[in-house]
Amino acid sequence: MSKLVIKPAEERLRERIKELTCMYEVTSIIVNCDYDQMEYALKGIMRCLQKAWKHNKDAHVELITDQYTLRTIGFPDQSVALKSSIEVFNKKVGNIQVVYPTKSYAKSDFLLEEKKLLKTICLEVGNLLERKQIKDNEDLIKRKMEHADRLSILGEITAGMAHELNTPLANILGFSELLKTRITNDPQANRDLDKIINSAIFSREVVKKLMFFACEMPQQMDVVDIVPIVSDAFNLMQPSLKGKKIDGKLSFSKEGIFLKVDAIQLTQVIFNLMLNAIYFAPLKSVLNIMITENENNVEVAIKDQGPGIDAEIINKIFQPFYSTKPIGEGAGLGLSVVHGIVKSHKGSIKYLPNKPKGAIFVVQFPK
Template sequence: MNLKLTEENLKEKIKELTCLYEISKIISKSNSIHIQTLYEIIVCTKNAWRYNEDAIVEIHVLDYHLFTSEQNEPSIFQLSSIKITDNNCGYIKVNYPSKKYFQEDFYEDEQKLLDTIAIEIGNYIEKYQTLEKKAALRRTLERMERLTLLGEMTAGIAHELNTPLGNILGFAELIKDHNTDPDIDSDISIVINSVIYSREIVKRLMFFSCEMPQKLEVQKIKPVILFALSFLKSNFQKKEIKNELVFKNENITAKFDSVQITQVLFNLIINAIYASPEKSTIKIIIDNDEYNLFLKIEDQGTGIPENIKEKIFDPFFSTKPVNYGCGLGLSVVYGIIKNHDGKIMLQDNFPNGTIFIIKIPLK
């Protein structure tokens, strides 16, 4: 009798050791947090339990909730919490159907094994979260270095160009005022429009290089939104695009520079209009929580391809035709929001289009 019991215990120990070895192999082969890795772990866990043919193993961690098979009846279970940096972030559970088994059918050593597996899963997730954070930080630092260097260059360019452009515009307008020849008048108009366009680029360069003074005031956001939309009314009408404005709270106040936030709205809304099909709708949602103002701009356009999402805030990057823009609009937006201690995020709209989400501290 004792020999039979010893043999059974030995088999269970072998199963446990095999399970831990297999889980170690599964994790070592993975190069990221992946649903397939977690599924292989729970399948391996199932095989280590005494009555594995009836066991159902489930894992709930982060946004993942996986089962080895469907569970349609009441169960008894063993459970272990999964911790990441000492915080509970989920669990792994082994279930038996309660109509066939009792809690006593679980081994004490099985609970210890489950605890060990939970630790392995927590370490696995923490490792790759740390690697992902390091990679994100490295990309951010590289971007900041590029932007700092480019900011210094563009500030110098903007200052050098501003004075001669002002002189050209002034003299061109003087000639236009005193001219009576229609042919010359047409040519001078082209010169004036070209200079105005060039000065707009210079202004964007100065925004980008943070050379524009910032005037932060606690004020309501609603009048700024309404002004921007009224100013762009003709842009909407040209493509027969509607705008849907939603204020979750019409009295939201925050600390911001109204001129710069207007510039942000102009750039994002003009881009949304450009990307949107005729007779579609651009939705603008203004909301807040206890600490932040949220501004969403949702279009129904072509969307932004996955392979260029990381580049859209880079200076001079543009998908528009050569004569349509200089690729500074979103860089300006990024710089302004950063100077407000805020964030700008990008999401895909459903079923198609893009959502830009701006978060700015209320104070």
């Protein structure tokens, strides 16, 4: 029985059909791609490439980008490769290579048509990644706009709430203090009035934070030496530090640090960050406040030794009314107020984990 010999023309035609089939399948994958299932689509493209090669049973594909590292099953340790780059917005972000195992193949086993095909597929993958990046950017902008819109509405609501609450709170506080002066022989009534007065004062502070958040309190920006401002705020917090036997340490990089700020709002930032740190810090721990002047900014770093913040809620801590404290112990406005004040000063605030445990809040004010 004679052996079947495939003529060169037939072989080239068969390879050409495989290449065209690969291009058709890859195009179908890209057209129907779900951007949330990008890895699945890329794996499909790799399988199409694998089938298109002359020795497809021994061919393997590797796709590497700045976001993905994918290989076909059984990828050889030693291989000869045909490689082409992936570009996104004219920037190289990775490559695709098709390989044969070294023990059975050489570089010459790759066809010129396969090199052209690989280059074309890399171009298509780059276009796909570009479209995904554009969509991701559009989604991010949309979320930011929705968030800004919600904050704007929330600011209007909170401003109205603050104005509405101020009058009844002032009445409660005033009449309670007046009533206390009239009652002199009833200790229990005096204790009850003290509770009413303290609750009214607490509520007034919440209203003040609401007004800060809603930007209802006008800024008075002046170039001032922040060393005495921060020192005064730190000293006012000494009773709270002593109450938990916390060793508070305040340091400055130099004696006079001048910055254009609203002094009252800077005090509010220090108060809120210290109150948070003291609340979460364990007994007999250390709380460090470091003020450092650099060439372009002034940095305020507050470090505590508390439990720190879980990674899954870091993005929420500056949102208004979000609190990790038990109900009744926090309004969830402290960090959002700080965030608003810092942003209004064109500064930045970020959270870092303390080592070995605790939280660090770093505020930077531009000079």
